Amino acid sequence: MRSLFVLVSLLSISSFISKAQTISASIPEKVDKNEKYIFYLHGGIVQDQGANAVSPYYGAYEYYHILDTLSNHGFNIISEVRPKDTKEEQYARKVSEQIDTLLNYEVPSDNITVVGASLGAYITIEIAAIRKSDKLRYAILGLCSEYALDYFSKYKNHLCGDFLSIYEKTDQKGSCMDILIQHPCKSGIKEIRLNMGTGHGFLYKPYPEWVHPLIDWINE
Known part of the structure; x- marks a missing residue:
């Protein structure tokens, strides 16, 4: 009986590991056009403090835990800690060029998703403005303050x-x-309001409240 339990446990672990995909700071060395890719763009506090950023209000920003969680759902994750002096529009062009690389490997546009949190969501909108593709997918988390709405109205x-x-x-x-707002080149618009009571801290950790809807949406 114990041997059977160990075998079942090993098979479960093996299945979990096989489901996980790559995590890399840039385009992975091997690109499979049949797999899905997520560009994860972190919040501003990580840009300011680094991967182990801690907010006095929201606690630790669990950057690597977020990457692991997304990867373990079967996605190839492309993400890096942006330098402190990063210019948003310049970085948006960098990611846009990386998207071009995936497209050159014949990865379908709808297998590519840019997920941006807070300042990363700001960059995500800039990428969408550059790309002008109705097939690419963009998830924006915790972006729209009054300032952002005014700035991006253009x-x-x-x-x-x-x-x-x-x-x-x-x-x-x-x-x-x-x-x-709806426009002919938007292939879809969906918005989710969470009721967690965590304020802006909801995006500091891979809470299932936002991770699961995100994964479901990407897999639709």
């Missing part, structure tokens, strides 16, 4: 892609629908 009729917005009810950064 793009609202020019943003192409399939969009998912996730925000938390008690966060000062709320709905993004004002800049995600």
